[in-house]
Amino acid sequence: MERSRPFDPKDFRQALGMFATGVTIVTAQAADGMPVGVTANSFNSVSLQPPLVLWSLARNARSLEAFRSAGHWNVHVLANDQEALSNRFARAGEDKFAGLALEAGLTPAPLLGGCSARFQCRTMFEYEGGDHVIFVGEVLDYDRSDRAPLLYVTGGYALATRVAGAVATKGCTASDCTPYSEDLLGYLLGRAHYQFLAGVRPMLDRHGLSEADFFVLALLGVREPLDAAEIAAHTAYTGIDVGPVLLRSLVARGLLQDQPGQCWTLSAEGRDALLHVLAAAKAVEADIAERLGGIGTAALRNLLKQFIAASDPGLPKLWSM
Template identity: 40%
Template sequence: MTSPVRDADIDPKAFRRALGNFATGVTIITAQGADGEKVGVTASSFNSLSMDPPLILWSSMKTARSCEIFESATHFAVNILASDQMDMSNHFARQQMDKFAGVEWEAGIGGAPLFPNCAGRFQCEAYDRLDGGDHWIYVGRVVAFDDLGRSPLCFHQGSYSMVFNHPGAPKKPAPEMAKSPHADRMGNHKFFLMIRAIQGYQDRYQPKLHALDINLIEARALLVMNTTVGLDADQMLVQLNAPMVEVNEALLNLENCGMIAQSGNGYILTETGAQKADQCWELAEAHADESFSQFSDEQLETFTTILRHLI
């Protein structure tokens, strides 16, 4: 049994990695300032607070440029993203001149932008702002909401994920008349099986990375840069399947640790980074050997052929 980490010993990087064990949804918080300027930020810090009165909260770094608008706005909106809105999440995580250009939206209460096809939306009256260390905690009183019932986009340990029913959860028998002849469709559907297999594979792999003192997305970045030189953040995004804000943070962490360096518009591995990438490859290959040890060479060759065909 490991000893708990005390305040004085807390390493911010390790602390953030530990917090990543708590799976969250993904939202875009929007508002319109007194001068009409609109703001939208990707955030996973949203949570419910009170039923009576109906209150919710979310937090933002105090240094964020958007704070000035959120502080002056009378209302803000919480757009809970659906599982097919990863591009929206990445778009609003980037720094850019006009995030709303080319994006479909409608004005909500107080002018706060609302997006279509979300899982849910909450329109809030600004209620309070609390000091939360290096963050401001914004509390909103819900004055209107939409329950759109779509499957939500989730985030866990540096990667986007989706919601699936836990196989160990108690199952409520469906009424005979409501039973569908396709009740086992999801359990046997190849796409959902692949998703569940990837999640299980990753869950067993993640703890092993702790020995290398990097997280999952940092390891992926090193492996990508070990095979492709000079990719920029947008190009890395395609390979890493993670929010842009997490990609940027991973690249910053790796650069601060001396593992990568900027080269032109992209990044390259340093000697230290190349050594760490080799360790990541060794770990990844060992994990693959362990995971696939029960299958024959013929089965693995067939499996690899199928995967390459699907790319």
């Protein structure tokens, strides 16, 4: 059977890109003793018994001869915070290993740290694969961490998150049902916010703090001194009135200190209260993160950052100024 039609290379690549993969860096030691490494998403498992894996390398890769002659190579399954490392090993021509701490492995192949999993392999078979060479290796040793893996799909990096099957939307067919579903983002965000806050509220109460009080303390905890206009600019999006009355009340309760020029800083007491509430918030976060798992937590954080960027009304930058 002949190919049905001429393939447009870009379109063919895009079709292949619908298959989501992880991202790996494969390393080896060249005959001259220099380390080589490439970013590769062609990695896959082959066999459990014996333990075999494969990956393919472009024939025009500068490291091809090094991998062919090395006989051993290490596959590093990258973690979700290793995107920069992936980009570094995908660029030809730079010193890919500059500044990286290497660990000792079973073989001379360089071993990188901070990954989700690592497989130390020796070449078992080498196959011709068109414009690529396919390496099949026997796994001599492996290790893994609980770091969430980095994914690659439709030409970009992605994070894995499990499908929340248990909270799938229920159909709404009755004519009298409400015009929103449990998938409404506003509902999900609001409910998540209040459920999180419920865990922190006992500590707020212990220090006699309202949410508005805490907002001001948290703001000054990141940057101080701030004047009334700056505080208002940073808190406007909450709809909470952080005006002179609230600020005077915080000063009267010994939580803020007046500074020259109508500015405020945290008092020692205010900083202490802030640290207690933040510690409570971190404990709630740790508990939820454990239930969501490393992958779910990383994906949630990523999506919330994207949501905040997409809906940012133009707030002054709090951390980067």
